[in-house]
Amino acid sequence: MINRYRWWEYLLIYLGMAVLLIFILAPFLEAFLVSLRPLDSLFSVPYRFVSDHMSFKAYVTMWQSVPLLWRYMLNSFFVAGSVTVLGLIAIIPAAYAFSRFEFRGRGLLMGAFLSVNMVSGAVLIIPLYKVMQSLGLLNSYISMIAPGVAFVIPTGIWLLRSYLVKIPKELEEAALVDGAGRLYILVRVIIPVALPGIMVVAITTFIAAYAQQFLYALTFNSVNELNPLPVGLYQFFGRQKVVWNELMAASLIGIIPVMLLYVFLQKFIVAGLTSGAVKE
């Protein structure tokens, strides 16, 4: 057995972890404390973590100050969900093609998909804006969903492909011998077997799509009812007098769904992240 830690090594490790986690979690803790404090005590010096009259009042009043909060959250879910579903429709067959077939331009196409990861939406925003404008798609869900789909495809293909290559070919060969069509094989043989891999892709896609909802919505959409949470709340952030306790309360409520998703599915997510960062 390899040597154990001595007591001071334990101490150092835990101390190190504590420092790290303070950096990571302090903002969330602060956001929570701010959401509990009345405005006049927020705007008082000197700074205190805890003040008198702490209450959950902001969590009640925010529904009046941010009347569309529900809408924003639903929009966020709808946009991220649509990106995930549409993304999977493109990702699954493409990943299957890359994992099983030898065809001209295979390496080139894979490279092309991967280089999409290098470009950000901000670079393409000008022509996209003009296209959305000319197609009358500004201020629509599509203008927020479509760019999202394009940017989740490369990583999705990469992730799922590495999962699909591990599925034994004998499975398809047997089905082929039984006279099954190739599309039928994909839908009825491969997809059921690959379901765990597809789950990983779906979850990482959803989380990525949920986290990145700022730029397109900010640029392509000006209808408040369609705004996803980040842009919906950004309007309140941008004001001269920011109602910080309500903003923090709304932010925290807004992140609960993804946090829950993360807590329950963190194994999948970490698996997706670590194999996602291009490991050929």
Next chain:
Amino acid sequence: MSAPAPKKPVDWFPYLLLLPALAVTLIIVAWPLAETVRLSFTDASMNPVTHYVGLENYQKMFARRFPEVIGRTFVWMVFSVSLKLLIGLYAAVLLNAAVPGRTLARILIMPPWIVPVAIGVFIWGWMYNGQFGMISGLAQRLGLLSGPFEFLAYKNAAFLSTVVTDVWIGTPLVAVYLLAAMQGVPRDLYEAAWTDGASRFYRFRRITLPLIMPAIATMSLLSAIWTFNSFDIIWILTEGGPRNATTTMIIDTYKTAISRFHYGEGAARAVMIVIFLSLFSALYFALIRKLSSRGDVK
């Protein structure tokens, strides 16, 4: 590598499978990219009539202190990426230690990356508030600051503040990735070294570090690319201010094209970004090729 070679001269099935992904990528990425290049040679704006103006946009851009923006972008990126790697490595080492509670710590490190970027940035916006925010408040209580300090109002402070927030959001992914690489190091290597009496630090320096070098190199480049593209954080915190102190190339492009409707000039800036990104990507693919030929990456 893959399945039995098709007998027919051209098998269309794989292309058919790729069709949806290709179509989306062509419409949303490839075509706009080409269009950006075209627009960069025009005077496109809100005005429906546009003309080709040759290299005018590029000339104008460089006349307007564009090199300064490039330099700032790189400094911002270098600061942010090196901090992410350092803290990420530090975190990975700790999370890899065989102590009780590490599973919990591994879970707790992810939230900045999971939460919508914009929302994390709202919270930082409050923390940087000079009058009442946590950082200024704590620094005053500890006697580090004599009075309120508005972090986002001064050039250097704003620059560093945006870096810190970017590091906060980007570090978890780096940490988890490096942790995965560390877990891939064969245990018997450590045990052999331990039998030879090698200290823990020596084992880290001579076994762990060299073996995860490929992962560190890969992550540095990927992280550089993502950081170069970073928009939300700077836009929400400072919109590129104060006095352009945080105007990176992406922010500059957005301000020119979307805020001021100079599509042509904005496109020229976007083309410059693409050129830099292609350089990074070329490096990245070269690195991947080199690593896989050495058998480091599987």
